[in-house]
Amino acid sequence: MHIELKDIHKHYGPVRANNGVNLKVEAGTIFGILGENGAGKSTLMKILAGYIRKTSGQILLDGHVVDYTSPAIAARLGIGMLYQDPLDFPALSVLENFIIGQRRGLTQSNQSFCQKLQSLADELHFALRPDQVIRSLTIGERQQLEIIRLLALGINILVLDEPTTGISSLQKEVLFKALRQLATAGKIVILVSHKLEDVEQLCDNVTVLRRGKVTGNMQAPFDAQKLLKMMFGQIPSTPQCGRITPGKTALVMQGVSASGGRAGLEKCSIQFHQREVIGLAGLEGSGQGVFMRVAAGLKQPVQGKIHMYERDVTDQDYHVFKDYGGMYVPASRMEEGLIPSLTIAEHFALQVSGEFWVNWSKAMQKAEDSIVQFSIKGQKQTLVASLSGGNQQRLLLSFLPSNPKLLLLENPTRGLDVESGHWVWRHLQKYCRTDACIVFSSSELDEIMMVADRVLVFYNGRIIKDVPTCETSVEELGRAIAGKI
Amino acid sequence: MTELNLTILLASVVAGAAPIIFATIGETITEKAGLINLSLDGTIMLSAMVAFVTAYSTDSIVLGFAAAAGVGALLAATVAVFSIYLNQNQVAVGFVLTLMARDLAYFLGNPYSRLAGPQAAPLPVPLLSKLPIVGPILFNHYWPVYLSLILIIVAWWYIYGTPEGLKLRSVGENPQAAFARGIDPRKMQLFSALLGGLFVGLAGATFALAIKPGWGRPQGAEGTGWIALALVIFGGWNPIKAAMGAYLFAFLQVIGIYLQGWFPSVPAQVFQVAPFPLMIFTLMIMFFAQRETAQIWAQNTPWKQSLLKLLAGNAPACLGKPYRPE
Numbered sequence: 001m002h003i004e005l006k007d008i009h010k011h012y013g014p015v016r017a018n019n020g021v022n023l024k025v026e027a028g029t030i031f032g033i034l035g036e037n038g039a040g041k042s043t044l045m046k047i048l049a050g051y052i053r054k055t056s057g058q059i060l061l062d063g064h065v066v067d068y069t070s071p072a073i074a075a076r077l078g079i080g081m082l083y084q085d086p087l088d089f090p091a092l093s094v095l096e097n098f099i100i101g102q103r104r105g106l107t108q109s110n111q112s113f114c115q116k117l118q119s120l121a122d123e124l125h126f127a128l129r130p131d132q133v134i135r136s137l138t139i140g141e142r143q144q145l146e147i148i149r150l151l152a153l154g155i156n157i158l159v160l161d162e163p164t165t166g167i168s169s170l171q172k173e174v175l176f177k178a179l180r181q182l183a184t185a186g187k188i189v190i191l192v193s194h195k196l197e198d199v200e201q202l203c204d205n206v207t208v209l210r211r212g213k214v215t216g217n218m219q220a221p222f223d224a225q226k227l228l229k230m231m232f233g234q235i236p237s238t239p240q241c242g243r244i245t246p247g248k249t250a251l252v253m254q255g256v257s258a259s260g261g262r263a264g265l266e267k268c269s270i271q272f273h274q275r276e277v278i279g280l281a282g283l284e285g286s287g288q289g290v291f292m293r294v295a296a297g298l299k300q301p302v303q304g305k306i307h308m309y310e311r312d313v314t315d316q317d318y319h320v321f322k323d324y325g326g327m328y329v330p331a332s333r334m335e336e337g338l339i340p341s342l343t344i345a346e347h348f349a350l351q352v353s354g355e356f357w358v359n360w361s362k363a364m365q366k367a368e369d370s371i372v373q374f375s376i377k378g379q380k381q382t383l384v385a386s387l388s389g390g391n392q393q394r395l396l397l398s399f400l401p402s403n404p405k406l407l408l409l410e411n412p413t414r415g416l417d418v419e420s421g422h423w424v425w426r427h428l429q430k431y432c433r434t435d436a437c438i439v440f441s442s443s444e445l446d447e448i449m450m451v452a453d454r455v456l457v458f459y460n461g462r463i464i465k466d467v468p469t470c471e472t473s474v475e476e477l478g479r480a481i482a483g484k485i
Numbered sequence: 486m487t488e489l490n491l492t493i494l495l496a497s498v499v500a501g502a503a504p505i506i507f508a509t510i511g512e513t514i515t516e517k518a519g520l521i522n523l524s525l526d527g528t529i530m531l532s533a534m535v536a537f538v539t540a541y542s543t544d545s546i547v548l549g550f551a552a553a554a555g556v557g558a559l560l561a562a563t564v565a566v567f568s569i570y571l572n573q574n575q576v577a578v579g580f581v582l583t584l585m586a587r588d589l590a591y592f593l594g595n596p597y598s599r600l601a602g603p604q605a606a607p608l609p610v611p612l613l614s615k616l617p618i619v620g621p622i623l624f625n626h627y628w629p630v631y632l633s634l635i636l637i638i639v640a641w642w643y644i645y646g647t648p649e650g651l652k653l654r655s656v657g658e659n660p661q662a663a664f665a666r667g668i669d670p671r672k673m674q675l676f677s678a679l680l681g682g683l684f685v686g687l688a689g690a691t692f693a694l695a696i697k698p699g700w701g702r703p704q705g706a707e708g709t710g711w712i713a714l715a716l717v718i719f720g721g722w723n724p725i726k727a728a729m730g731a732y733l734f735a736f737l738q739v740i741g742i743y744l745q746g747w748f749p750s751v752p753a754q755v756f757q758v759a760p761f762p763l764m765i766f767t768l769m770i771m772f773f774a775q776r777e778t779a780q781i782w783a784q785n786t787p788w789k790q791s792l793l794k795l796l797a798g799n800a801p802a803c804l805g806k807p808y809r810p811e
Contacts (some may be wrong), residue, residue, distance in 0.1 A: 088659070283593065
């Protein structure tokens with residue numbers, strides 16, 4: 001079995017998302033598709049999965065041209081895809097999600113689907129309970145369910161779009177092990193990623209896309225420098241790691257407990273200083289999120305005391321936090337930070353407007369300045385919903401006050417490619433020089449090691465490790481995340 | 486002073502709730518697939534008129550019911566086609582349609598106003614109706630009332646127990662994902678609108694041919710559609726809970742009649758209107774039940790948790806957001 005894409009074009013008006021892409025994948029291999037955000041990887045794979053239609057080109061399955069118009073028909077041909085945002089039903093149970101779309105005989109009972117689900121899950125070492133509601137699962141578990149579901153449909157070609165975004169390093173290990181197992185069983189696995197490390201760890205072959213075109217192919221073992229060059233045209237510089245002496249205490253928590261998330265937050269005591277960059281590590285939902293929301297005054301602690309720059313802010317709300325120079329940037333930028341159906345200029349108008357009138361001239365001016373200063377790829381009148389993830393993040397950063405004292409950032413570089421991620425950190429580190437304290441959470445240990453001065457590991461709602469990054473290692477942190485100190 | 490007879494009271498609740506149950510369950514099925522059919526109130530009026538006129542002209546109760554179901558399905562199809570295939574705002578279309586259908590019913594039905602027409606005869610179930618207490622409450626009614634009781638169970642089983650019901654819910658939760666799995670969300674929504682509309686039509690017929698027989702202005706069915714829309718929310722989009730809401734509402738209406746007799750000095754309007762604010766009050770309790778503080782309150786107490794579970798109910802995630810193919 002092999003699959004071949006020939007001269008695939010996809011045009012959205014004048015935009016060429018794919019511009020003559022060719023690639024060929026053999027059975028039993030894990031094939032990587034690498035490229036920065038907006039390189040056209042997702043578009044290409046959605047074409048392969050039947051989710052969007054190509055403008056021109058051919059797809060050949062075992063040498064025969066196949067043409068299909070929906071994911072369901074693609075699935076019948078053996079092609080299945082894991083979308084970047086899981087395409088499932090949060091309100092329904094694991095079993096119901098598994099069943100929807102499967103063909104069933106008249107007499108086939110839910111019980112038989114349940115057995116199939118269990119046996120496939122056991123085979124790949126996934127822990128899924130059929131009666132759990134999808135809403136309560138992590139992204140990683142939802143992916144596992146999707147993989148099993150597609151396998152039950154008889155998929156031979158499995159496409160995964162950025163599967164390691166938003167999952168813990170432990171889940172990543174389980175996922176990679178399962179993918180290797182599938183490839184060994186003779187299936188084709190196509191991994192779409194902007195992360196070099198994923199591709200290096202997993203893939204046999206890789207094709208690099210840049211601006212809708214193939215810029216190179218490589219076989220394992222990979223030369224990282226060469227791959228970066230294919231991805232970006234140039235190698236991005238790593239951010240400067242400025243280790244400065246800490247200043248005054250910025251945030252102090254004493255025995256703070258709060259509810260929420262999967263584990264809540266239990267008896268958390270910390271002390272952060274000015275000019276420090278603190279990384280929060282841990283499995284998704286281990287307490288980092290609650291910690292930030294409590295610190296930002298968005299959630300009230302059940303017990304404990306919180307001080308910000310030596311002032312008691314326990315039980316104060318977000319406005320007080322903001323007045324004292326605090327700033328919180330949530331991970332779900334669209335849901336909490338930006339308003340999708342407003343334009344860039346309107347976002348600035350919301351900030352600068354007076355009592356009665358919208359100060360358009362000032363808003364326009366600010367929008368224009370920020371677009372230049374933060375190199376946002378968009379116009380003043382561009383709807384925020386139509387900006388790419390990286391540009392949304394830049395816009396959100398441009399709203400930060402010019403001299404914040406305490407910054408809380410949730411996964412500030414999630415979904416960004418390496419270059420955009422570096423850009424964000426170069427920008428953030430400027431704040432450190434002006435006496436701010438930066439606290440951020442991240443699922444990428446490499447990112448924490450690179451930019452943070454100190455790291456806290458959350459496990460089950462508790463801080464089980466608090467060390468300077470220069471005194472620890474990725475391995476040690478990885479163990480701590482899994483609860484082994 | 487009116488004597489309070491619990492058996493008679495409950496029997497009239499079961500009968501009075503029948504049309505509300507038809508309408509509520511019909512709308513629940515439609516909304517489960519993500520579509521809001523706001524034309525309920527007008528649909529009930531128009532189908533009541535059509536049911537009466539058809540039964541009057543043909544002297545067939547069954548034909549009256551069939552014609553009303555057809556009218557219900559037709560109006561629902563109008564909302565569905567405009568919203569799903571022609572990209573129109575479903576709230577606007579439904580609202581305009583409800584006003585239009587009501588006025589159309591008054592206008593076209595005017596010649597038949599206050600005529601003595603056919604009506605469904607009481608049909609006691611043999612043996613069962615002789616049972617003490619339960620017999621008169623459940624088994625001594627018009628046949629549409631039995632149908633309403635059966636519908637509650639069947640609708641619940643359809644939505645939660647069959648593969649088709651699962652497909653229906655999947656479309657209401659995430660039509661994009663449903664499409665990726667080979668379900669046509671638009672067909673599914675159109676189907677659910679037709680099925681739901683059919684039952685709404687039966688609600689109108691049950692009014693005109695059984696519960697409040699005859700046609701006139703006012704007919705007596707006015708406002709039921711809006712109550713049914715609220716009851717769908719009250720029931721948390723679950724047909725059984727929605728039906729319980731319908732019974733609660735019917736109970737409040739019936740008890741109002743008794744109260745009128747007991748307190749003649751209180752204006753009659755108070756008791757007629759009372760069920761409506763009481764429904765809003767219950768909706769508020771349901772809302773509070775979903776707050777975090779309520780969850781903390783119920784922690785470690787099984788009966789409190791099951792109470793909250795009973796009150797909880799989430800709208801289909803994509804309710805009212807029309808599906809557009811990519």
